[in-house]
Amino acid sequence: MKTIPIVSGAKPDTGHIEEYSANFVQFLLRAEAECGVLAEYNLAGQETILLSGVEAQEFFFRGSDENLSRAAAYQAMVPVFGxxxxxxxxxxxxxxxxxxxxxxxxxxxxxxxxxxxxxxxxxxxxxxxxxxxxxxxxxxxxxxxxxxxxxxxxxxxxxxxxxxxxxxxxxxxxxxxxxxxxxxxxxxxxxxxxxxxxxxxxxxxxxxxxxxxxxxxxxxxxxxxxxxxxxxxxxxxxxxxxxxxxxxxxxxxxxxxxxxxxxxxxxxxxxxxxxxxxxxxxxxxxxxxxxxxxxxxxxxxxxxxxxxxxxxxxPPLVVLMRRVINDIEFDGHAIPAGKTVAISIFGSHRNPEYFPNPEIFDPSRTEPETMFAYIPFGGGxxxxxxxxxxxxxxxxxxxxxxxxxxxxxxxxxxxxxxxxxxxxxxxxxxxxxxxxxxxx
Ligand code: HEM
The missing domain is CATH 1.10.630.10 (Cytochrome P450)
Known part of the structure; x- marks a missing residue:
């Protein structure tokens, strides 16, 4: 199995939470640029793997609730919803x-x-x-x-x-x-x-x-x-x-x-x-x-x-998350239960393979054929x-x-x-x- 690269700059106790909290959009762009398709970071103890690219995003959206739990990843919502x-x-x-x-x-x-x-x-x-x-x-x-x-x-x-x-x-x-x-x-x-x-x-x-x-x-x-x-x-x-x-x-x-x-x-x-x-x-x-x-x-x-x-x-929702419930494997990498996997909608929408000159605002663009590149409303x-x-x-x-x-x-x-x-x-x-x- 291949090793998942770890994003640089982690602090001994808190990992990347400080940088993530200050500007999570830029942090996720940096993580992908530095590590590629899989990038691991640590949010004060929660080990998270960013999955980037269309194949990885498809894998994320096609995951079953039993393997990739939205509920476990979004426990922050429990005191809000009740x-x-x-x-x-x-x-x-x-x-x-x-x-x-x-x-x-x-x-x-x-x-x-x-x-x-x-x-x-x-x-x-x-x-x-x-x-x-x-x-x-x-x-x-x-x-x-x-x-x-x-x-x-x-x-x-x-x-x-x-x-x-x-x-x-x-x-x-x-x-x-x-x-x-x-x-x-x-x-x-x-x-x-x-x-x-x-x-x-x-x-x-x-x-x-x-x-x-x-x-x-x-x-x-x-x-x-x-x-x-x-x-x-x-x-x-x-x-x-x-x-x-x-x-x-x-x-x-x-x-x-x-x-x-x-x-x-x-x-x-x-x-x-x-x-x-x-x-x-x-x-x-x-x-x-x-x-x-x-x-x-x-x-x-x-x-x-x-x-x-x-x-x-x-995209209003920049990052989507799921908690890994059963060990899974992606692209020759083992992702053990207990970790969180995330995708960045913001990053996906700036992928030059699907959106040439991504920083330019151009309403005449045509939507990519794949369902997993343009994802403001998520998928699956x-x-x-x-x-x-x-x-x-x-x-x-x-x-x-x-x-x-x-x-x-x-x-x-x-x-x-x-x-x-x-x-x-x-x-x-x-x-x-x-x-x-x-x-x-
Ligand atoms: C531009 C506006 C909106 C955007 C960009 C947006 C985006 C999203 C995204 C990305 C998800 C998937 C979350 C995930 O997979 O973890 C989602 C889920 C959801 N959104 Fe929206 N949303 C918008 C407006 C709304 C509105 C107006 C409502 C309700 C009035 C709504 C209700 C929901 C619900 C109920 C879900 C959960 C679906 C499920 O779990 O089966 N959204 N939204």
């Missing part, structure tokens, strides 16, 4: 919960969600006036929590949406730092804040569940799907489990979507020629029918190519369940914005950079852009 939920549930319950979660996000349900998202977008821009300047990272964080809660928890909840809910959700999300993957129960103020927020959110959501259980109204949102979903033995989910699914679904879609929208708008502002072509495409679509909610479900090839390139250059059995929702939301947002306003960057172009303080990539705040109403 006890007995997804990564803390026994395997058969976890499968049922994931199925119920993905059921709520099925393509067929997008017809219910489209008018809700369209309404939220219209309300958001209603008082913008003719021109102005905004921090769009903040704006999109707010908009996407509104769309997610409205679609998942219904109009009543969204109408009563309080500043408290948003603060609680922010505190919960802030608990997901690189260090949480080492020990999510460490005594740290951000973890204490996360736990208090989870407790209060459970109170709020349980009250809603109780209210619905005592009501005759029929709901067709995601919460209704979670409340009526059953396990193999016919039993329903408990309130803690329903709360956990609500939190997990908002969690999966919030930073990923808000970061994508912010990068999308920034890149549109940086690329006026491509933006003009997208506006032309939108005008042709809207000439036939003015309804935002219908059109957001239609194909928009130019907008979609642009979005694909945004997701290639700025755990590929993003919210893919259709995410696409619908981006199309609704940018149809409404681009037809009414033009956008310009305010600061130096190269000052719009990634924020590396969390585990989900997004532009650093403030991400200031100027808007101006289009003259028709």
């Amino acid at each position: 006890p007995g939920v997804i990564f803390d549930a026994p395997p058969d319950k976890m499968k049922s919960q994931l199925k119920i979660q993905v059921d709520a996000l099925r393509y067929q349900n997008m017809k219910n969600y489209a008018p809700v998202i369209a309404q939220e977008v219209e309300d958001w821009i209603a008082d913008w006036g003719d021109e102005g300047e905004l921090d769009f990272m903040d704006e999109f964080l707010e908009l996407t929590i509104h769309t997610a809660t409205h679609c998942l928890l219904g109009k009543d909840f969204r109408d009563k949406m309080t500043a408290e809910f948003k603060t609680l959700y922010r505190d919960l999300e802030a608990g997901l730092q690189a260090i949480a993957f080492v020990d999510p129960y460490m005594q740290q103020p951000i973890f204490e804040q996360r736990d208090r927020a989870r407790e209060r959110l459970e109170e709020i959501i349980t009250a809603m569940i109780d209210e619905r259980r005592n009501s005759d109204i029929e709901y067709n949102d995601a919460l209704a799907t979670f409340m009526t979903g059953t396990y193999a033995d016919g039993s329903c989910l408990t309130s803690t489990e329903v709360t956990g699914l609500v939190i997990a679904t908002i969690f999966a879609g919030h930073h990923t979507s808000s970061g994508t929208s912010t990068w999308m708008l920034t890149e549109l502002a940086r690329h006026p020629k491509e933006t003009a072509a997208i506006v032309e495409e939108l005008n042709a679509i809207y000439q036939q029918d003015e309804t935002l909610s219908h059109n957001a479900l239609r194909e928009m090839p130019k907008m979609e190519s642009f979005l694909n390139e945004v997701l290639r250059v700025h 059995r755990h590929k993003c369940g919210g893919n259709a929702f995410a696409l619908l939301q981006q199309k609704a947002i940018f149809s409404a914005l681009l037809r009414r306003y033009s956008f310009e960057i305010v600061d130096q172009s190269d000052s719009y950079v990634d924020d590396l303080s969390g585990m989900v990539l997004r532009p650093k705040s403030p991400c200031r852009l100027r808007y101006k109403r289009r003259v028709s």
Whole structure:
């Protein structure tokens, strides 16, 4: 068997955690450049092997849950989602919960969600006036929590949406730092804040569940799907489990979507020629029918190519992980049980074999034929369940914005950079852009 090369620079007690926490994106690029297809590093005791290249990524995505466990690798999520939920549930319950979660996000349900998202977008821009300047990272964080809660928890909840809910959700999300993957129960103020927020959110959501259980109204949102979903033995989910699914679904879609929208708008502002072509495409679509909610479900090839390139250059989820449960072998290397394997989506999207001149933003690129090079939504059995929702939301947002306003960057172009303080990539705040109403 071949030996797996170890990334240089490990410290005796803590390994590579310091460098990884400071800039995990660059660390992973360095690991691949130095070691090649397999690169081993140590995150304060957790020995991890980065698998790079299309064959290695295919191996990662095709691994069974029994050999490569997502649950064991993502134990940092347990205090966020709650006890007995997804990564803390026994395997058969976890499968049922994931199925119920993905059921709520099925393509067929997008017809219910489209008018809700369209309404939220219209309300958001209603008082913008003719021109102005905004921090769009903040704006999109707010908009996407509104769309997610409205679609998942219904109009009543969204109408009563309080500043408290948003603060609680922010505190919960802030608990997901690189260090949480080492020990999510460490005594740290951000973890204490996360736990208090989870407790209060459970109170709020349980009250809603109780209210619905005592009501005759029929709901067709995601919460209704979670409340009526059953396990193999016919039993329903408990309130803690329903709360956990609500939190997990908002969690999966919030930073990923808000970061994508912010990068999308920034890149549109940086690329006026491509933006003009997208506006032309939108005008042709809207000439036939003015309804935002219908059109957001239609194909928009130019907008979609642009979005694909945004997701290639700025993939919100940089790194995916699995824990090795049974010894495995890849390319003549033994990978023993207990280690973690990881892939870097950011690194994969910069592979010059599939993306020539990878640093150049070029929406005219064609997608590689292999399924395992362009992977913003992951791949295999755990590929993003919210893919259709995410696409619908981006199309609704940018149809409404681009037809009414033009956008310009305010600061130096190269000052719009990634924020590396969390585990989900997004532009650093403030991400200031100027808007101006289009003259028709
Ligand atoms: C641009 C936006 C998004 C991106 C780039 C994205 C990316 C991803 C990726 C890479 C995974 C795979 C994780 C892994 O293999 O470990 C994933 C899983 C998932 N995502 Fe998304 N996501 C996005 C939006 C959303 C939204 C809006 C929702 C829900 C409303 C959502 C729900 C989920 C769920 C439920 C899973 C887990 C699927 C399973 O385990 O079977 N995502 N996402």
